[in-house]
Amino acid sequence: MLKVTSIKNGIVIDHIKSGYGIKIYNYLELDKADYSVALIMNVYSEKLGKKDIIKIENNIDIDFTVLGLIDPNITINIIQNEHIKEKVNLHLPVRVEGLLKCKNPRCITSIEKYVPHIFHLVDRKKGEYKCEYCEEVYKVEVDYLWNC
Template sequence: MPQHKLQVEAIAHGTVIDHIPAGMGIRILKFFQLSDQDHPITVGLNLRSKHQGKKDIIKVEDTVFDVTQANQLALFAKDATINVIDNYEVVEKYRVTLPDAIDSVLACPNSNCISNEEPVNTKFHISESASGVVLKCHYCEKSFNQRLFNELN
């Protein structure tokens, strides 16, 4: 059996996040607090990939991400693929797409922003520019490069 099959199909039920750029797997785990939940998680780092050279992979058992959750991963891993596994079979497979907005997950880096003072859910509008992904705060309307969030988290 080819290696990639084994890597993807090793869990009975759950979600496999594949094609994460090497180095981003740990960040995604921390950022989405995946390891704070009760589900068994397997992480593969620096796995060999035909297309990416090296990649990370995260397997979360007994959990299926909804598309909104999955697309938040695109902030960190724009080429990630989501494999939904049921009874050791891939029953659904799709690539994440960058969402138009991201709610509640990120804190605004602007310390004067009202979202850091008031009990509101943060919200950022997402767009892509030549220099990368840009997030614009819904409240203070400041724009931040996505790389800044990677450094903060």
């Protein structure tokens, strides 16, 4: 039987869609960490069926915007003295800058490299974002994020 103990101080990223845990682990570069990190995959969950969990025995700075784009159902638990100090429920961000890239060749961002790529959420259910400049609409999928 697998046993992963609680952490004293750090962060638990919970309710990750099964299979996305390794992508988040790699994105956060946790393989280079000099503190304890546990990536637990395919854990049984009543809500999700299966889920991934990441436990980090350290308080690190995490961009919740990126995690919200990857999986808006993620829960972040800030642990202090083995108790949950704060719980953060993620969601799709309303505005995203610098994480997505507009692929429209007529967009100003394709011509002027100094112009930041800015997108606004237009459909939360579909996960669609619109470019601020050319109004091209993109459905955000995890594979799209890794190719930006």
